[in-house]
């Protein structure tokens with residue numbers, strides 16, 4: 001097991017955003033977390049990375065309890081997050097943004113080699129590597145955010161709504177990229193609003209409703225589960 005979340009809870013002040021959430025992700029798997037706005041999906045990813053503190057429960061990474069580790073220590077140990085909204089530094093160059101992902105590494109030759117692999121994958125970034133990131137479209141910025149995360153050499157790549165606001169062409173490219181990265185051995189935890197495509201890609205799916213896990217199942221089975229649609233429409237199953 002690569003990642004185990006045991007009864008994780010997160011509160012903002014006294015308000016619970018995530019309650020008693022548990023999941024397990026095996027190496028090589030793609031898991032997706034679905035749910036309506038405000039269900040607690042981003043909070044879950046932030047808590048896995050250590051950006052939000054758990055009020056209860058545990059995050060176990062490769063068999064080790066990392067609940068009290070800092071985010072930078074978790075990133076160094078193989079966790080990476082592509083945050084909602086991408087968080088690109090638009091006044092910095094594309095290359096400087098990419099290098100931020102490698103900020104804890106000192107294996108310069110390997111970093112250079114991986115940068116070239118990323119540039120091969122994203123020729124649009126390569127052509128403009130010395131230009132400010134502000135010149136990129138939303139879709140290209142999303143690819144840059146993914147490239148930056150890959151440069152930390154993660155074992156688990158977490159993505160928070162990466163398809164949000166992208167054109168259908170970029171969404172298609174994005175899901176193909178995630179499939180290719182997974183074929184190359186990367187484990188993925190994907191938070192998405194694009195439920196159909198996320199479930200078509202994933203092995204397992206989890207549905208959050210108001211901070212609570214209401215369904216977890218194989219992705220194919222979940223795609224046909226009426227409770228998924230109820231969760232999105234905010235209609236409680238009678």
Ligand SMILES: Nc1ncnc2c1ncn2[C@@H]1O[C@H](COP(=O)(O)OP(=O)(O)OP(=O)(O)O)[C@@H](O)[C@H]1O
Nearest residue numbers: 012016017035036037038039040041042043044084
């Ligand atoms: N920093 C914060 N302070 C207080 N409340 C917060 C904070 N961040 C999130 N919340 C609240 O916690 C709940 C869960 O938010 P979260 O962003 O995790 O949901 P989400 O499922 O990712 O939603 P979305 O799809 O809209 O991004 C929401 O009610 C939200 O308003």
